[in-house]
Amino acid sequence: MAQHRRRGGAHNACPRPAALPAAALLLFVLAAVALLYVSPPPLSDHPALASSRRRSPHAVVLNSSGGGESTVETEHNEISRVPREADGLWGSKFASKFYGCSNSSSKFLGSSVITQPDRYLMIVTSGGLNQQRTGIIDAVVAARILNATLVVPKLDQTSFWKDASNFSEIFDVDWFISDLSKDVKIVKELPEIGGKLRTPHRMRVPRKCTQRCYLNRVLPALLKKHVVRLTKFDYRLANRLDTDLQKLRCRVNYHGLRFTGPIEEMGGKLIQRMRDRSKHFIALHLRFEPDMLAFSGCYYGGGDKERKELGAIRKRWKTLHATNPEKGRRQGRCPLTPEEVGLMLRALGYRNDVHIYVASGEIYGGARTLAPLKALFPNLHTKETISRKEELAPFSKYSSRMAALDFIVCDGSDAFVTNNNGNMAKILAGRRRYFGHKRTIRPNAKRLYSLILNRRNMSWDSFSSRVRLVQKGFMGEPKELRPGRGEFHENPSTCICEKIDGKTAIKSNAQIEQGLINDTERGIAIQIEQGLSNDTDRGIAISEPTVPDEEAGESEAEEDAPGEKEETVDPEADDDALVRLEDPEYQVVKPEALIPLPRSSRQQTASARTQGPSVVPSNHQEVSTPLLSSSLASTQLHCKKLLPCCMGHSSATSPAGVVDAPTGVKVKVSDRYVEIKNGIFELTLSNPDGIVTGVRYNGVDNLMEILIKEDNRGYWDLVWNPPGERTGKFDVIKGTEFRIIYQDENQAEVSFVRRWDPSLEGKAVPLNIDKRFIVLRGCSGFYTYGIYEHQDGWPGFGLGETRVAFKLRKDKFHYMALADNRQRIMPMPEDRVPPRGQQLAYPEAFLLVDPVNPDLRGEVDDKYQYSCEDQYNNVHGWISFDPPIGFWQITPSDEFRTGGPLKQNLTSHVGPTMLAMFLSAHYAGDDLSPKFMNGEYWKKVHGPVFMYLNSSWDGSDPTLLWEDAKVQMMIEKESWPYCFALSEDFQKTEQRGCISGRLLVRDRYLDDADLYATAAYVGLALPGDAGSWQRECKGYQFWCRADDDGSFYIRNIVAGDYNLYAWVPGFIGDYKLDATLTEMTSIWVTLCMNHQETVPRCGRSECLTDLPLNSTFLTLIPTIFRQYGLWERYAELYPDSDLVYTIGQSDYTTDWFYAQVNRRTDQNTYQPTTWQIKFNLDSVNPNSNYKFRVALASSANAELQVRFNDPDRSAPHFTSGLIGRDNAIARHGIHGLYWLFNIDVSGSWLFQGMNTIYLKQPRNQSPFQGLMYDYLRMEGPSGS
Structure with missing residues (x-):
């Protein structure tokens, strides 16, 4: 569905006070900058192998050609020269500007002050080593939230891994307790009381439980029972927390958790042995075990044998649902094969003489599966091949200890590469960011799969340039991910600071966020941008390969998945519509003509439901604070080109099999x-x-x-x-x-x-x-x-x-x-x-x-x-x-x-x-x-x-x-804006400007804290009224979707005068920054605006009726969207009388027709229709004014007349007059242009008890005259 402009899930249940919408205070903090961002250093072109999808290892011959180069001979007998490695493959030139900073603030009191006596928190982790690691980190933070003493966590010893190791056999427990002693009191064992051990109260908290969730759910039990044991403790803490709690996470992860001496010593030996073989080495975390592949439901072209083998293993998990293996590959939800990883690395510029440490379990297919990778990179090593059997003996019987060795080597490598998006990959990515942004390569699996599938139909130059392009944003560069995006363990932005001129560090992003929220409430704008992110986090990122969730439900008796058992999708990450390229409004079905369907018939796709609701244009008056000091505009920056000029074209050919052009143009x-x-x-x-x-x-x-x-x-x-x-x-x-x-x-x-x-x-x-x-x-x-x-x-x-x-x-x-x-x-x-x-x-x-x-x-x-x-x-x-x-x-x-x-x-x-x-x-x-x-x-x-x-x-x-x-x-x-378009009227990158900032929503009926304007639409258009952008048709417009934390970034803005507009799914209204933004081509500007909506709030007891219809998408559409003849269905469903909707009884998904259309009669004429909304009022103040808000999704030569409790009243209480020519009914739309009417309602028009609102559309010359409703709300008197 479209990102409709009305209501979100939090507003769909009017009777619940916590979900009542209020007028919102939106805080805009914008930075108009001419610097896009510092892009990763370009990787030079490298011909390499263009192998088949499942090639025999004998199809590749690598020959030395001297001079530090090699040749690659393919099965087509093509010889390609592989140049020397490109600069930047082993590190980022910008890494030295950033460092880890996780010290607590002065407000973060010591554990001796805040720890309450007789409160003990015990946790039982879940999964393998790295999943347990996240549980341990979050357990420390949870204990801090609860002001409790933490008992050293108990590790999972019964799941798939079946590792009997306890905490002290993997981690240095004494260091763990002492290093974190100022933050949280930790003890090795639960102390006895009166010579007896108390029985802990067992419970499990929900996934992604917030700070408030712990205080509401766990603290009461802790106060009553004194000892609480949280079971299956993985991903049980929200991704976003207060700044000091996020920094505590970092202190635990990067400083408090050390492996035991023997593990650290052996890991150091393995790193040194790799260094003895090569100055630089790659560590490849290769998840390609049979259990892993079976659990993910992926398919790799092995025919019936593969399907049978993996299918038999998959039956171990009774809760897993059926999958579409090929679809999983196309959508990037499956690990890359070893060969695909090799192709990616060669395309990025790594030579075939690079030494690679492979961290993996049993590879499905064994040597046969690894052969293509070994043909591309002959120098493959594992801990078993570079160590003696007796050296590994103390660890080999314990999967977690063996995994710890791999963790150490991967952490110490010059470049860390993964073929998956599992726990180890995420934790190491974050760790390597914290300790200097060491090169970390995650595969852009969705787009790589498409490229690799078609690689035989393009030249190697074309293939490699496209690989480098799609991997942009997945190379571990600074500022590659926006603050707050993804899992915190993968992107610990709160704990990363940037140096200025090599001396002074600016605030970390989370400190900036906290300062912004606090200071804007006092009318002060204070924000220092850490920098601008890669475009992969601005709507261009491809979905990453993921591992399915270990939990299908929340029962204690669940079976564990193999490996590290991830969530299939990060619940806090947005879906990238541009990549999926699915039309969320559409369903594929044969468009048959005029077939009557039962009233209850209604279909919609799950993807459409996830797109979120929308907001209507507002006629609200707005009050804003003036712009702050203009001196903030003094910093001059220079915009850099997003991509190398014409990168997608200079050497690219059609992936349809055309080789590089033999001649010029x-x-x-x-x-x-x-x-x-x-x-x-x-x-x-x-x-x-x-x-x-x-x-x-x-x-x-x-x-x-x-x-x-x-x-x-x-x-x-x-x-x-x-x-x-x-x-x-x-x-x-x-x-x-x-x-x-x-x-x-x-x-x-x-x-x-x-x-x-x-x-x-x-x-x-x-x-x-x-x-x-x-x-x-x-x-x-x-x-x-x-x-x-x-x-x-x-x-x-x-x-x-x-x-x-x-x-x-x-x-x-x-x-x-x-x-x-x-x-x-x-x-x-x-x-x-x-x-x-x-x-x-x-x-x-x-x-x-x-x-x-x-x-x-x-x-x-x-x-x-x-x-x-x-x-x-x-x-x-x-x-x-x-x-x-x-x-x-x-x-x-x-x-x-x-x-x-x-x-x-x-x-x-x-x-x-x-x-x-x-x-x-x-x-x-x-x-x-x-x-x-x-x-x-x-x-x-x-x-x-x-x-x-x-x-x-x-x-x-x-x-x-x-x-x-x-x-x-x-x-x-x-590649936009193109560098090759030669008209002076087409502005190039250096002539354009940029804007970044954050949008927050202040709604005290939902939350005491300011809310992130998640998925908000933020855009620039010619100056006008709020919502005027939808009718603006002479100038340029620039739009983006805000991130989960409300951050937005709009780049490549043509020079000119603009207003900034926004609307937030889930909140009524259309918002505008009153200030006109002018000539934003080469300056840094910080703006702050308090944006107070003046429409009366729907308070805790004031919301009387609430119909969030979501631009007709969630209403009754009696066949499917974009079908001819839907308007005729109304007469079939309501042949004699019109729609009546009763608040509290009716269901708008089945009882509210998608459009108020005219009824066709047997004489092929059309009758106007009057719909009724019935609602009950316990009391009425006849001397007060109420408010009825009607948002229309469409109007086609129609008129809205509203009457209260008197359908025969000659003059309606309200009329819109003849409005709209969008013709969305005839054009199979579910919206056209948006209209919002705020109707004053005298209390004398209402009754105590049952009331009826009559909505009449009187124009009846055509079947296509009608209205579509987006949202209706009846509000009580303000302040009642």
């Missing part, structure tokens, strides 16, 4: 055509029109439709109207002047310009339009962008739409894809022409009566079924099966689109047609059609957008071309 100009080719494809444009007439690629002479006129194949167009005229004029933009902007062997950019002729006033749109096309060397596709200019003194006009359209060959392209869950075989264009098709209620919709493909008979085709919100509209296109070719439209940025992230636009549809929409009135109406006044100057760059071509040589599953297109989309997004 060539341009041939004739009287009629301009032909541009680069050895991969050839683009033909008409001269001087600038129409795409042909695209030659992969042996196909022309991918464009050859059965239509050349000027109707690939073109820019617009719809406009002169002042006073409502009918739009369609205009295909044809140039009148052609010129070559730039041409060499690496790039060509050409221009087709059409200038406005004043003699054509009223006949031609008064715009100068410059269409540009770019072809790069080695790049499988072309870019296009346009510069539109309305000069001073020119006549006014309205612009209804502008776009780029491509019409592909209908005999080739039959399969369309726009999301992981929205792709299908499409109808043919002739299916939409009688007698094969029958037009329905409007021209775009056709019933397929006799389609060319009989499987599609009975479906309805309508281009609006494939519309998509812009926030998810990043890549879409078509696939040809013979030959396997993909033609994709990639939009790398939304900055030039209008209406914000929720604006819905067309994508691809029957034709086959592919669109890049820049401006349209779809799902909005005339509000999103800009009107230019006479003499108004305006100039805007639309694009560039990328038309990407890919193919498959070996005839493998052509739908894999979609997976590759998604990878290319990410490359394009990370």
